[in-house]
Amino acid sequence: MLNFKKILVTGGAGFIGSHVVRRFVLNYKQYHIYNLDTLTYAGNLENLKDVEKCSNYTFVKGDINDIEFVNELFMKFNFDGVIHLAAESHVDRSIANPLTFVKTNVIGTMNLLNAANDLWKKDYTNKRFYHISTDEVYGSLGEKGLFTELSPFAPNSPYSASKASSNHFVRAYGETYGLPYVITNCSNNYGPNHFPEKLIPLFINNIMNNKSLPVYGDGNYTRDWLYVEDHAKAIDLVFHKGKNHETYNVGGFNEWRNIELVKVLCKLMDKKLKRPSGSSEALITFVKDRPGHDLRYAIDATKINEELGWKPEVTFEEGLEKTVNWYLENQEWLNNVVCGDYLNYYKKQYQ
Numbered sequence: 001m002l003n004f005k006k007i008l009v010t011g012g013a014g015f016i017g018s019h020v021v022r023r024f025v026l027n028y029k030q031y032h033i034y035n036l037d038t039l040t041y042a043g044n045l046e047n048l049k050d051v052e053k054c055s056n057y058t059f060v061k062g063d064i065n066d067i068e069f070v071n072e073l074f075m076k077f078n079f080d081g082v083i084h085l086a087a088e089s090h091v092d093r094s095i096a097n098p099l100t101f102v103k104t105n106v107i108g109t110m111n112l113l114n115a116a117n118d119l120w121k122k123d124y125t126n127k128r129f130y131h132i133s134t135d136e137v138y139g140s141l142g143e144k145g146l147f148t149e150l151s152p153f154a155p156n157s158p159y160s161a162s163k164a165s166s167n168h169f170v171r172a173y174g175e176t177y178g179l180p181y182v183i184t185n186c187s188n189n190y191g192p193n194h195f196p197e198k199l200i201p202l203f204i205n206n207i208m209n210n211k212s213l214p215v216y217g218d219g220n221y222t223r224d225w226l227y228v229e230d231h232a233k234a235i236d237l238v239f240h241k242g243k244n245h246e247t248y249n250v251g252g253f254n255e256w257r258n259i260e261l262v263k264v265l266c267k268l269m270d271k272k273l274k275r276p277s278g279s280s281e282a283l284i285t286f287v288k289d290r291p292g293h294d295l296r297y298a299i300d301a302t303k304i305n306e307e308l309g310w311k312p313e314v315t316f317e318e319g320l321e322k323t324v325n326w327y328l329e330n331q332e333w334l335n336n337v338v339c340g341d342y343l344n345y346y347k348k349q350y351q
Contacts, residue, residue, distance in 0.1 A: 001240050002126055004081040006032050008073075010064055010112065011086030013037035015194045016132070018047035019232040020083060025051045027236075032056045034077060037086065038063040041340075046333060047193045064108035074115040082116055083130045083239060084109065090197055091136075091159045095291060098158035105162035106169070113173050121177065129181040130239050131170040135224070135251065136160035137185060140294035147185075148300045149247045156292045167247075174245045182242040184234065187251040187299045191228030191319065192326040195337060200320075203262060204327045205334060207269045207280045217289035219259025222296040226252035227319035230312045237308045251299025252312045259284075268324055 012021040012035030025033050037043040039061060051057055062069050064086050086108065088094065088101045113129065120127045138147045139154030153168075155161040173179040194201040203213050234250045242248060256264075266280035304310045314322070327334055336344075 002128060004031055004126070004128075006034065006077055006079045007081040007083060008034045008036055008077070008079045009083045009085065010036045011043070011084075013039060013043035013045050013047060013059075014085065015042065015047075015191075016189055016228055016231060017085040018044075018193055019191070019228050020085065020235050021048060021057070022051050023232045023236060025054050025057045029056055032058065034079070035059045036062055036064070036073070042089075042195045044193070044195075044337060046336070064111055065103055067111045067114075070111045070115045071118070074119045078119065079116070080126060081128050081130070081239070082112060083132070083235065084112055085132045087163070089134075089159065091157045092197075092290060094157055094159035094162070098162075101158050101162040105159075106165045109166040110169055113169060113179070117173060117177050117179050120179070124178060124180050127180050128239065128244075129170065129173075129179055130235070131167065131181060131183045132235065133163050133167050133183055133185045134160065135185050135187050135249070135297045135299050136294065137164040137167060138297075141296040141298055143296070146298045146300035147249060149249055149303055156294055171245075180244045182238055182244065183247040184238055184250050185247065185299070186231055186234075186249075187224035187226050187297060189226055189228045189231050191323050192330075193333075194228070194323075196334065199258065199261075200265065200323060201327065203265055204269065204324060205338065207266065207283065208273070208328075208331075211283065212285040213262060213266075213280075213283045214285055214287045215259060215262060216287060216293060219257065219262070219286065221258050221293060222255050222298070223258070224251045224298045225254050225256060225261070225316060226250065226312060227314040227316075227322075230314055233313070234304060234310050237310050238304070241308050243307070248304040248308070249299045249301055250304060250310075251301045252316070253299075253301065254312070254316050255296075255298055256316070265320065265324075268320060272324055272328060
């Protein structure tokens, strides 16, 4: 098992990143965790209020697209580990503005790779660059089959193409320079602190406000869902025990067609809000499909299970109820995110 002193987590104020930062800050007191985030719409420091005063935690506001800033940061703090989560990740936004995704997901990753390699190239011992990616790099599955680590890349959206590109560059730095890296490709995450543009938090918010629930196409697109804290545990394991120059797929073995998931969510929300049965389901509206919509994703997580002993611990029913309860109990957080007031927290705490 590798041991570290200073770990840089990029995108640590985001959805998955905040759960990873919290886990590392609380569980590894011997490490110092540096959370680098540019605080775009998806980065929210309120996600980490409970650990912001910990002595082994430092927040750094900055942009991975700023090459001079990134180089200075690595030289200043001498990181021996990087957990790279910072990314533009919403497919719909990538269709509207693909160059933003190329800039952050490809060029930003390159800036980090160059800075890490320049710092470590004299001695790669006990160093690790961990790149977190997505199952979407593999493209779309038919009705049967699972993505494995050997599945060919076939991205169908600007988002997934940008992530596939960044995966290739990470691997290339390992092959060309010897940079010690690991990569994971994960299925859809859900849970607390998720920005309400993605399906589950968006629909929770819309149901609370009696707004329509826009379902793409016929609603039969299928995704594999994983509770975010299970993903954070997988990241912990891979970072410490994964083999250098290996890729691990992380998934929930938990496939749902979008329309079936939405109906389950509607029933749960009716119950929680004490509304008549069927009230939320009546809000479902089928809308025009988005371009290049992948039919199905499904991950084979056998490798990470057999090599590292990881498997999902939270059932979908448990995770969905935890998620709904969190949003119902944290409506101020949700309201601040929706109206943009979450940025005021940074100004108040850090400026």
